[in-house]
Amino acid sequence: xxxxxxxxxxxxxxxxxxxxxxxFRKNGVNLNNAKSKLSDEQKTAIKELVEELSSQVxxxxxxxxxxx
Amino acid sequence: xxxxxxSDCKQTNKEAQFSCSNCDSMGFLMLDNADEMEVxxxxxxxxxxxxxATVSQGAGQVSILDQESDECIWIKDSCNITVxxxxxxxxxxxxxxxxxxxxxxxxxxxxxxxxxxxxxQEMFQKFDDTQTNVQKIYIENSKDCEIVxxxxxxxVNIQALLEVLVTLVARLDIF
Numbered sequence: 061x062x063x064x065x066x067x068x069x070x071x072x073x074x075x076x077x078x079x080x081x082x083x084f085r086k087n088g089v090n091l092n093n094a095k096s097k098l099s100d101e102q103k104t105a106i107k108e109l110v111e112e113l114s115s116q117v118x119x120x121x122x123x124x125x126x127x128x
Numbered sequence: 129x130x131x132x133x134x135s136d137c138k139q140t141n142k143e144a145q146f147s148c149s150n151c152d153s154m155g156f157l158m159l160d161n162a163d164e165m166e167v168x169x170x171x172x173x174x175x176x177x178x179x180x181a182t183v184s185q186g187a188g189q190v191s192i193l194d195q196e197s198d199e200c201i202w203i204k205d206s207c208n209i210t211v212x213x214x215x216x217x218x219x220x221x222x223x224x225x226x227x228x229x230x231x232x233x234x235x236x237x238x239x240x241x242x243x244x245x246x247x248x249q250e251m252f253q254k255f256d257d258t259q260t261n262v263q264k265i266y267i268e269n270s271k272d273c274e275i276v277x278x279x280x281x282x283x284v285n286i287q288a289l290l291e292v293l294v295t296l297v298a299r300l301d302i303f
Contacts, residue, residue, distance in 0.1 A: 071287070071288045071291060073291065073295075076288070076291040076292055076295050077295050079251075079292070079295075080251075080292060080295045080296055080299060081299070083247055083250050083251060084247070084299070086250075087243055087246055087247050087250075088243075089238065089243065089247065091299060091300070094237040094238055094300060095237070095300055095301055097236070097237055097238075097239065098236060098237055098300065098302070102236055103302045106229075106232075106233055106236070106297060106302050107297070107302055107303065109229055109232075110229065110293060110294060110297050110302075110303075113222075113225055113226055113229055113290065113293065114290055114294065116222055116225070117222060117226075117286055117287065117290045120219060120222055120286065121286075121287070
């Protein structure tokens with residue numbers, strides 16, 4: 061029972077990108093430092109985690125749209 | 129001149145002092161003969177001027193998401209009515225999963241530091257929201273109806289969290 065448009069778009073990518081880089085800049089994060097802390101194993105694990113979560117979100121959004 | 133009482137030793141101090149003259153504590157308890165707001169304002173100004181003052185805030189105050197879904201469906205004198213109410217529990221657990229993943233990526237890449245916690249807090253703070261969804265449906269004297277209710281506000285929130293997570297891992301060259 062929603063009055064929102066059927067194909068609800070999320071936040072524009074550029075906004076999220078700006079948000080993340082601004083938070084990093086504000087807190088003085090050295091990205092190269094952070095990158096070097098990640099081992100290949102951790103990278104693979106995180107990659108799998110993100111893929112799993114995005115497929116879950118996709119299927120949730122799809123089931124939402126189907127029901128409407 | 130307004131005065132205040134130390135919260136540790138109950139010593140009465142003049143308003144102009146910003147730490148207790150007896151025990152050097154900065155906590156104050158009671159305000160006598162004073163406009164409370166005024167004294168509090170001037171006290172906090174003075175405290176800010178102290179160089180070694182620290183601001184501590186628990187990093188656990190992440191993502192306060194207050195969600196209320198009220199659904200009322202009345203069906204009266206009707207037959208063959210189908211009601212489909214979307215399960216928001218799945219959405220909530222998805223959201224928690226996404227927040228956990230963001231916190232995890234930050235904690236691995238930045239170490240378990242105050243900096244990492246501050247960043248995580250800031251990222252979630254963008255999603256501090258209160259959502260109230262009130263749906264009332266009244267059906268009377270009807271036949272063969274199908275009612276579908278969905279909580280779409282939350283799915284937008286989930287998409288936003290996913291975007292933050294994806295941007296974060298892209299920044300860290302994981303993809």
